[in-house]
Amino acid sequence: MQIDKEYVDQIDASLNPQLGMSKPISILASNNKNYFLKRQYVIDQNGVSHNENAVFMQELFVSQIANSLQIPIPSCAILNLEKEFLEANEDLRFQYHLKPGLYFGSEILNNTESNLVPHYIEAMQHGKPQIIRSWNSFFRNVENPEAYASIIALDLLTANCDRFGNEGNIIITNHHNNRKVFALDFGHCFLSPYWNKDKVRFMQSIPDKDQDPNNYIDYFLCKLLQSTNKPLNPLGTIFSGMQNNIFFESGNPFAKIISKIESLKSEDLRMFINQIPSVWVSGDTLQLDTYVNFIEKSKYLVRYLLERLYELGAFNNSLGGKLEWPISGINYGIQ
Incomplete structure (x- = not known):
């Protein structure tokens, strides 16, 4: 899996999603692609700050596993948010509680649908x-x-x-x-x-x-x-x-x-x-x-x-009985 290593060139708040506690930030990277920049330090609905110290690692590790399994995911990048960029954009620095360093980025896909009904x-x-x-x-x-x-x-x-x-x-x-x-x-x-x-x-x-x-x-x-x-x-x-x-x-x-x-x-x-x-x-x-x-x-x-x-009936289209598996090689697990 190709993991781009890019710099943050611009923040575009108009594309920021509102779902989720981390509320990732939309950025334009040095490769001219748009990404959602994830944050390690997040603030919950009660105003309490949390240091999600494994979030970047898990994002990148599982993204690579998903890609190897051919599961459709957006491409990702390691994004460098430079000190000079934040110093030149002090309002953004305080608004989003950002610090210089490396961040995980998930590419923003075009033409995404909304689940809201038309009109x-x-x-x-x-x-x-x-x-x-x-x-x-x-x-x-x-x-x-x-x-x-x-x-x-x-x-x-x-x-x-x-x-x-x-x-x-x-x-x-x-x-x-x-x-x-x-x-x-x-x-x-x-x-x-x-x-x-x-x-x-x-x-x-x-x-x-x-x-x-x-x-x-x-x-x-x-x-x-x-x-x-x-x-x-x-x-x-x-x-x-x-x-x-x-x-x-x-x-x-x-x-x-x-x-x-x-x-x-x-x-x-x-x-x-x-x-x-x-x-x-x-x-x-x-x-x-x-x-x-x-x-x-x-x-x-x-x-x-x-x-x-x-x-347990989690699948509504179940045919009943047990879930059958093709016989190939050794079947490890419960007998």
């Missing part, structure tokens, strides 16, 4: 409430529907509890009526955007492929349900919209992505992790090794997480 502004002017299209219909009729199964599998692989209820990290582009879905925002993978004792404990507790994975599955699914906090839609609106567009009549739609995930190579994971700038790593080699080892073990657990979700 909603006119409706609001006539006293009618703002209406949002069903996520099921919004996700329908894309040219890459296989991406939905792949995105769900990737999030299970990387313990990403942030996607399924967060309406800002799946986007659809529309070029000449060719709609395509993309996944973005991996900063909250591995249960949180922080590197701390809780993160180490969780990541190091993941079982080997010859160990019983049930405790891990129970724990992770519990965290997944807690993160959405939506009792009428347990796994969140985004998960609901994706799973309603996943079909099982022609076989297991997760089989292909699981084959790719289980084929991830240690040397590739090590290459991905070595692309991380050292200033984004707060835990030295322990942190790097922990992330690689986690994926090495997690890649064999995704199929069992999917089987549990299938049995």
Whole structure:
């Protein structure tokens, strides 16, 4: 995966998204591309500042994994925000709480669709409430529907509890009526955007492929349900919209992505992790090794997480029974 290393040339506040606590900033980089610049220091709705000290590392690491699995994501860049730029733009520096240094950037895609129904502004002017299209219909009729199964599998692989209820990290582009879905925002993978004792404990507790994975599955699914906090839609609106567009009549739609995930190579994971700038790593080699080892073990657990979700009725288009997998090689895991 090509990772551009560019400088921030300009900030364009007019394109800044409003979803999410981090509220990334739209910038023009030295390669003349527009990116959303993510921030490590964020302020929550109560005005409390948080240092998300693993967010940049996780964004870049998982972006490379997604790209290797051929999951559609925007291109990314390591963006250098120079001291001289901030000194020349003091108002922006204080407005966005920016400091000089390296930031993670996700390229801004053109021709993105909104989930708002057409003419909603006119409706609001006539006293009618703002209406949002069903996520099921919004996700329908894309040219890459296989991406939905792949995105769900990737999030299970990387313990990403942030996607399924967060309406800002799946986007659809529309070029000449060719709609395509993309996944973005991996900063909250591995249960949180922080590197701390809780993160180490969780990541190091993941079982080997010859160990019983049930405790891990129970724990992770519990965290997944807690993160959405939506009792009428347990796994969140985004998960609901994706799973309603996943079909099982022609076989297991997760089989292909699981084959790719289980084929991830240690040397590739090590290459991905070595692309991380050292200033984004707060835990030295322990942190790097922990992330690689986690994926090495997690890649064999995704199929069992999917089987549990299938049995629990998470997929409305299920055919019943058990999720069947093609027989190829050794089937590791529970017998």
